[in-house]
Amino acid sequence: MNSTNAASLEFRNRRSRALGVFAKNWALFFLLFLVGVFSFTGRGFFSVNNFQNIIHLSTIFLLLSAAETYVIITGGIDLSVGFVMGLSSVLSAKVMQVIHASGAPQPTSILIGSLVGIGIGLVPGIISGLLIARFKVPPFIATLGMWGITNGITLRICQGFPVSFLPSKLTEIGNGFLIYIWPGKSFSFFHKPFGVQNAQIRELVRIFPYSLVFSLIVLFLLWHVLKNTKFGQHTYAIGGSMDASVRAGIDARRHLLMVYTLSSFLAGLAGVFNVFQTGIGNFTPFNAMYELFAIAGVVIGGASLMGGKGSILGSCVGVVLIRLLENGLSISGVEPFFRFIAVGLILIMAVVIDQLFPELF
Amino acid sequence: MGYMLEVQHITKRFGGLVAVNDVSMGVNAGEVVGLLGDNGAGKSTLIKMVSGVYHADEGKIFFLDREIRISDPMDALGLGIETIYQDLALAENLNVYSNIFLGREKLRKVLGFIKVLDHDLMLSESRAILNRLEIEIPSLKNKISMLSGGQRQAVAISRSLYWNAKFLIMDEPTAALGITEQKKVLGLVRLLRDQGLGIIIISHQLHDIFSVSDRLVIMRRGVKVAERVTKDTNPNEIVSLIVGAETVRR
Amino acid sequence: MVNTTDIKSTKRLLLFLGRRWALLFLLFEAILFSVIARGFFTVNVAQIIFFYGTSIFLLGTAETFVIITGGIDLSVGFVMGFASIVSAKLIVFLNNSGLSPGLSIVAGVLITFAIGLIPGYVNGTLVARLKVPPFIATFSMLAITHGTSELLIRGVPATNLPYLANAIGNGYFIYYVPGRVISLFVKPVIERGEYFLELIPNVVVFTFIFILIFAFILRWSKFGQHTYAVGGSVDAAVRAGINVRKHLVKTYMLSSFFATISGTIYVLQYVTGKADAGAPFLLDAIVAVVIGGASLYGGIGTVGGTLLGCLILSVLETGLRVMGVPTFDKYIAVGVILIFAVLIDQFFPELTHKGD
Numbered sequence: 023m024n025s026t027n028a029a030s031l032e033f034r035n036r037r038s039r040a041l042g043v044f045a046k047n048w049a050l051f052f053l054l055f056l057v058g059v060f061s062f063t064g065r066g067f068f069s070v071n072n073f074q075n076i077i078h079l080s081t082i083f084l085l086l087s088a089a090e091t092y093v094i095i096t097g098g099i100d101l102s103v104g105f106v107m108g109l110s111s112v113l114s115a116k117v118m119q120v121i122h123a124s125g126a127p128q129p130t131s132i133l134i135g136s137l138v139g140i141g142i143g144l145v146p147g148i149i150s151g152l153l154i155a156r157f158k159v160p161p162f163i164a165t166l167g168m169w170g171i172t173n174g175i176t177l178r179i180c181q182g183f184p185v186s187f188l189p190s191k192l193t194e195i196g197n198g199f200l201i202y203i204w205p206g207k208s209f210s211f212f213h214k215p216f217g218v219q220n221a222q223i224r225e226l227v228r229i230f231p232y233s234l235v236f237s238l239i240v241l242f243l244l245w246h247v248l249k250n251t252k253f254g255q256h257t258y259a260i261g262g263s264m265d266a267s268v269r270a271g272i273d274a275r276r277h278l279l280m281v282y283t284l285s286s287f288l289a290g291l292a293g294v295f296n297v298f299q300t301g302i303g304n305f306t307p308f309n310a311m312y313e314l315f316a317i318a319g320v321v322i323g324g325a326s327l328m329g330g331k332g333s334i335l336g337s338c339v340g341v342v343l344i345r346l347l348e349n350g351l352s353i354s355g356v357e358p359f360f361r362f363i364a365v366g367l368i369l370i371m372a373v374v375i376d377q378l379f380p381e382l383f
Numbered sequence: 384m385g386y387m388l389e390v391q392h393i394t395k396r397f398g399g400l401v402a403v404n405d406v407s408m409g410v411n412a413g414e415v416v417g418l419l420g421d422n423g424a425g426k427s428t429l430i431k432m433v434s435g436v437y438h439a440d441e442g443k444i445f446f447l448d449r450e451i452r453i454s455d456p457m458d459a460l461g462l463g464i465e466t467i468y469q470d471l472a473l474a475e476n477l478n479v480y481s482n483i484f485l486g487r488e489k490l491r492k493v494l495g496f497i498k499v500l501d502h503d504l505m506l507s508e509s510r511a512i513l514n515r516l517e518i519e520i521p522s523l524k525n526k527i528s529m530l531s532g533g534q535r536q537a538v539a540i541s542r543s544l545y546w547n548a549k550f551l552i553m554d555e556p557t558a559a560l561g562i563t564e565q566k567k568v569l570g571l572v573r574l575l576r577d578q579g580l581g582i583i584i585i586s587h588q589l590h591d592i593f594s595v596s597d598r599l600v601i602m603r604r605g606v607k608v609a610e611r612v613t614k615d616t617n618p619n620e621i622v623s624l625i626v627g628a629e630t631v632r633r
Numbered sequence: 634m635v636n637t638t639d640i641k642s643t644k645r646l647l648l649f650l651g652r653r654w655a656l657l658f659l660l661f662e663a664i665l666f667s668v669i670a671r672g673f674f675t676v677n678v679a680q681i682i683f684f685y686g687t688s689i690f691l692l693g694t695a696e697t698f699v700i701i702t703g704g705i706d707l708s709v710g711f712v713m714g715f716a717s718i719v720s721a722k723l724i725v726f727l728n729n730s731g732l733s734p735g736l737s738i739v740a741g742v743l744i745t746f747a748i749g750l751i752p753g754y755v756n757g758t759l760v761a762r763l764k765v766p767p768f769i770a771t772f773s774m775l776a777i778t779h780g781t782s783e784l785l786i787r788g789v790p791a792t793n794l795p796y797l798a799n800a801i802g803n804g805y806f807i808y809y810v811p812g813r814v815i816s817l818f819v820k821p822v823i824e825r826g827e828y829f830l831e832l833i834p835n836v837v838v839f840t841f842i843f844i845l846i847f848a849f850i851l852r853w854s855k856f857g858q859h860t861y862a863v864g865g866s867v868d869a870a871v872r873a874g875i876n877v878r879k880h881l882v883k884t885y886m887l888s889s890f891f892a893t894i895s896g897t898i899y900v901l902q903y904v905t906g907k908a909d910a911g912a913p914f915l916l917d918a919i920v921a922v923v924i925g926g927a928s929l930y931g932g933i934g935t936v937g938g939t940l941l942g943c944l945i946l947s948v949l950e951t952g953l954r955v956m957g958v959p960t961f962d963k964y965i966a967v968g969v970i971l972i973f974a975v976l977i978d979q980f981f982p983e984l985t986h987k988g989d
Contacts, residue, residue, distance in 0.1 A: 366775070
């Protein structure tokens with residue numbers, strides 16, 4: 023082989039490898055591309071405030087997508103996360119409201135309410151998990167059933183109205199930041215610097231909202247478990263081949279039960295987060311389709327609905343991509359319906375790319 | 384010592400169908416036994432009872448002179464009885480060393496107490512065993528879906544060996560392989576036999592069975608119809624036993 | 634003394650009943666509501682049940698075909714909404730351009746039918762050609778049709794349809810004035826205070842005709858046969874020479890077509906086009922199909938089964954409404970019935986294999 027052939031071969035190899043890297047991380051590149059585009063088309067897009075805003079609103083979706091990531095990797099699906107979130111939101115708010123109204127100090131009511139909300143998140147997951155693992159009900163059906171049941175129960179609890187009259191400290195925590203900087207004057211941790219009037223809050227630069235900090239911790243744990251532990255490895259194995267896993271001695275039934283319980287638990291956590299962020303207990307509106315967007319985030323992030331593929335990091339990118347898209351489009355003055363169309367198109371693109379470069383993942 | 388693995392009067396029913404009917408047979412250490420029979424003869428069901436996938440309805444299983452109860456695959460694996468199925472039971476989406484350690488992953492401690500998958504160890508151990516068996520797989524980090532049939536078979540065998548299999552069950556090991564790869568797999572089987580493993584092979588490829596096995600057990604419709612020492616018989620006799628031209632019980 | 638023939642015939646009886654558990658459940662439900670809810674067992678309520686069931690049933694039939702092939706169509710709800718908007722706007726436009734109401738309705742509807750095939754074509758192409766999982770493809774289509782619907786409407790609902798539309802949509806097949814007149818389709822002149830009966834809403838007639846046609850197709854035509862084949866094993870279908878890709882595209886187009894029909898009927902009934910007109914029916918449609926015996930893995934299902942499922946849900950919702958129970962419980966009930974239906978299929982597989 024003469025040198026020009028070797029050189030061009032090397033070049034082609036490198037080029038296809040580069041193409042591969044690009045394709046594998048297309049969502050990330052696309053995200054950056056969008057950031058660039060929106061910075062031009064939208065005033066105020068490229069600012070710390072706006073980015074924090076995006077992340078703040080993404081918190082819930084990040085948790086829901088992380089939940090779906092595990093489930094989807096096993097080859098299943100969880101359609102109930104949106105309403106489980108609503109259930110825990112409403113229930114924890116109700117508990118907080120009742121305890122607070124009875125005169126107990128705020129921290130107590132908040133704490134107990136949160137624990138109840140997080141705890142109730144486990145229940146639908148255990149039921150779905152049992153149905154799926156033990157009774158071989160297809161995940162689509164089992165979680166669809168829970169979808170309806172949790173929604174009905176939620177509405178029953180709140181009678182169709184959001185739960186309010188909650189302790190005021192709630193939103194302080196939910197919307198608080200780690201660092202407050204008063205440009206040129208002072209900075210402080212955990213609360214706004216002394217001497218700042220309410221009217222002057224706009225001047226503050228606020229960094230690291232609590233919601234982000236908590237989410238990052240949770241996401242980090244989930245990432246670690248999926249990537250570095252037996253549990254994570256078995257999750258991929260079951261998704262790749264249920265048969266192989268069972269014959270290798272993995273207790274697939276118990277594992278599936280745990281995965282669906284985890285998913286539901288995270289949805290419950292998201293519900294409690296929601297209460298902290300908004301200050302009220304909100305049931306999930308019928309048309310919100312949270313679960314579908316969570317699933318979209320996971321798929322855009324590289325997972326396959328057949329199972330065996332996916333990652334927490336990818337799902338996060340997928341979620342942020344969707345949220346960023348929404349934010350950017352609305353700041354740029356684009357009408358809401360385009361947002362739907364855009365998400366739909368991106369989703370299709372994600373899957374098609376996945377098809378074209380299967381060996382990379 | 385008698386047989387390494389022995390089943391006595393073992394029976395398995397599925398509803399009204401008797402898949403395995405009062406079968407008794409044994410395999411010695413350092414011996415390859417070919418389990419033959421037409422489709423529906425009960426071969427797969429029989430080995431699945433030994434590997435823990437099914438429970439026997441009647442009968443006993445003995446391993447290394449002790450009666451054993453096998454209630455699930457983990458029991459069999461724990462005893463050193465490894466099974467390589469026809470479809471190999473590998474996870475396509477995981478890489479080579481992950482499959483070798485599937486279900487029995489190695490962990491290491493980070494920061495003193497956090498248990499994490501030990502990828503490096505699993506990789507090096509896998510490399511070692513594949514080398515010992517003289518199997519060539521360029522990169523162990525490749526996913527199974529990228530390997531050839533023979534390479535996959537080799538991975539499945541390595542998995543069993545790593546876990547110190549004392550007894551190996553192989554279901555149609557050469558079915559999907561090309562000639563060269565078939566020869567390699569059969570060579571591995573002989574190697575393992577010489578190391579003292581007891582091996583049962585189910586296969587339809589008579590010439591493979593004849594080239595590698597010491598004894599043959601023939602089943603038909605759930606019943607053991609004959610046993611032969613390989614060098615004392617010939618393919619024609621075996622075929623007629625499988626099909627049922629003569630039913631001679633020995 | 635019990636002899637074996639008694640046992641055998643008891644077993645056969647149980648099997649016979651078990652196979653028709655959905656039917657029995659429907660009867661049980663109907664009787665239950667008749668007893669508990671006042672005013673349930675009337676002709677009026679029966680008509681409501683059928684009215685409500687129409688939408689679910691059209692979407693359910695759409696899903697039946699798709700689910701039998703092993704896929705799913707999440708976009709039917711919003712295609713229905715899309716069709717309602719398109720047809721409403723078309724009818725108004727044609728009417729205002731000088732066409733007679735009757736003609737503009739017919740033309741508008743037909744054109745909408747044609748346009749309504751597009752989402753289905755896209756779905757089918759994505760699934761069959763680009764190998765996009767049906768869940769994703771149809772979810773994307775849901776989003777896209779939703780967006781397009783909003784685009785068309787731009788916040789202004791599509792209304793001002795000619796009165797004829799209303800008359801057709803809310804009209805009945807039979808008008809009976811005792812002792813005087815029986816008239817078909819056209820409402821006779823009624824004296825004030827005179828007693829008359831309206832039977833069988835027009836929409837039910839239309840739907841019924843469509844049902845018959847497509848149930849026939851599914852059961853007895855090559856297309857139907859191929860649908861089951863593809864659902865059973867794509868591989869086997871391909872090797873048998875079936876053009877699976879084309880078939881899938883046709884299947885999703887059919888689904889879209891049904892959603893479109895449902896959308897146009899919606900316009901005739903409510904004289905307005907709404908983007909999310911079909912959204913609440915999606916869940917019911919899928920549940921109905923599953924209750925009716927279909928498997929989400931494909932290969933099994935019938936139009937009749939879906940009909941049964943739709944009736945069960947329709948009776949349930951109407952019954953709850955008549956009783957004044959808030960709709961919350963409906964979700965719970967539907968969820969429970971769904972799981973129950975699947976469990977029955979699991980534990981008694983003999984029940985789903987008809988004619989064994």
